[in-house]
Amino acid sequence: MNSSPHEAPQPARIDQMRRDYTLGGLDIQDVHDDPLVQFELWFAEATGRPHDAHPVTRESVAQEAGIPGWFEPNAMTLSTTTAAGDVTSRTVLLKGITSKQFVFYTSYESTKSRQIAANANVSLCFFWPHLQRQVLVSGRAERTDRESSTAYFQSRPYESQLGAHASTQSSTIESREILEQRMAELAEKYPPNTTVPLPEKWGGYAVTPVEIEFWQGRTNRLHDRIVYTRPSDAGPQTPWQLSRRSP
16 A cells, blocks of 8 residues: 555664765775874864864864864764773763873763773774764873863853853753853853853863774775774883774
8 A cells, every 4th residue: 555645754774774885995004103193194084174284163174175064073982981880971072182192171070070080991982974984092091180171171162161160060950040040140250251260170181092993984894994002001102003803
C-alpha cells in the first residue's frame, strides 16, 4: 500500500547510515617525527588556513575555506574517570598548545575537575569530518599556573568572565532565573571596562600526552591509523615511537 502524502516521512535506519571516506591516505613517512608538530599541521588544515598564516577570525576562515561557520575545529571530547573507573565525556575547547601540552580551561568545581583530581589520566578526541580525520590523545592532566589562567581569563569576553563567577559548575540549581540574577548583580559589581578578577575556583589544565593517534578515514573502512607512543616517565628529549595500527 502506498503511503499517504500527508504521512510523516520514515526516518533513515541508523544501521544503514554510512559514508565512504575517500579524501586521502596517511603513512608513517608522511608524518613529522614530533606528534605535536603533526597536530599543528593537521589543525591548520582543519581551520582552513596555512600552518604559518597570521591569526584570523573563525568566520573569515569558514568563508574562505568553505567550512561551516558553526564548526569549531578546536572542539574536543574530553573523557575523565573517577577513581572507581566510571567514565564521563563532554566537549570542551582547546585553548592552546604550550610546552608540548594541550591546554583547556574550566571550573575547578566541575565534574571533570573532581574526576581529574581522583585520576589524572584523560583522553582527548578531535573529530574533523570535513577532512575525514580524527586525532586521539591519551595523557595526564595537571593544573596550569595561576598566571597563565589569569592571562587567559582576562582575554575572554566580558560576559564570559561574569559567567565564570555566576556559575558553580555541575552543581544543582533551582532555575535559570537564579543565574540571570547573579549575572545582573555581577554586572553591577564589575561594570564594563573594569577588571573582572579570576575566580579562585577557575583555571586551566595542561594535558601531557603519552600517546597520540592520527586517524585518516579510508575507503572500505580500511582506515589509516598512525600512532605515536612514549612512556609517561620519559623525558622531553625521549624520541616518540611510531607505528601503524590495524583499523
